[in-house]
Amino acid sequence: MLDTPVSIRRAAMNLLARREHGYVELVRKLQQRGADTELVELELQRLVEEGLLSEERYLESYIRSRANAGRGPMRIREELLCRGLERSGIDRALNEADIDWDNNMHDLWQRRFDGKIIDIKDKAKQSRFLVQRGYEMNAVRRLLDQQN
Incomplete structure (x- = not known):
C-alpha cells in the first residue's frame, strides 16, 4: 500500500528506473497500487521539478x-x-525526432515483403499493411509506385 509520500516516491522512482514514463501513465500506475491521488500529484510534481520525470x-x-x-x-x-x-x-x-520516416517505411517493406510486388492484389495487401503500421497513404503510394 502506498500511503506515505516516501513510499509513493520510491514506487515512482522504481518505475522510472526501468524506463521513462509519462506523467499520466505514472499517476495511473501509482493509483492502481493504492496511492492517494493528492499525494501522487504532489510527489510527481516534485519529480518534475527535480528533472527526474520529463514528458x-x-x-x-x-x-x-x-x-x-x-x-x-x-x-x-x-x-x-x-x-x-x-x-x-x-x-x-x-x-x-531525427527519424527518416520514408526510409523506415522502405526498410520495413523490404523486410516484410522482400521488396517485391507480384500483382495488384499483392500491392493492395502491402499498402494496407503499411497504413495499419501508421504510415501516411501518400507516402505508401509513392513507395509502392516506385517499385513498378
Whole structure:
C-alpha cells in the first residue's frame, strides 16, 4: 500500500528506473497500487521539478522505440494520445525526432515483403499493411509506385 509520500516516491522512482514514463501513465500506475491521488500529484510534481520525470524525455524515448519497431508517425501519435499526452507536445516531438520516416517505411517493406510486388492484389495487401503500421497513404503510394 502506498500511503506515505516516501513510499509513493520510491514506487515512482522504481518505475522510472526501468524506463521513462509519462506523467499520466505514472499517476495511473501509482493509483492502481493504492496511492492517494493528492499525494501522487504532489510527489510527481516534485519529480518534475527535480528533472527526474520529463514528458519530453518520455516522448523522445517512446517515439524512438516505436519507430525502431517499424511503426509510423500516425500510429505513434494515436498511441501517445491514448496514453494521455497532449497533441501539441506529441506533434512537436514527432517533428523534432531525427527519424527518416520514408526510409523506415522502405526498410520495413523490404523486410516484410522482400521488396517485391507480384500483382495488384499483392500491392493492395502491402499498402494496407503499411497504413495499419501508421504510415501516411501518400507516402505508401509513392513507395509502392516506385517499385513498378
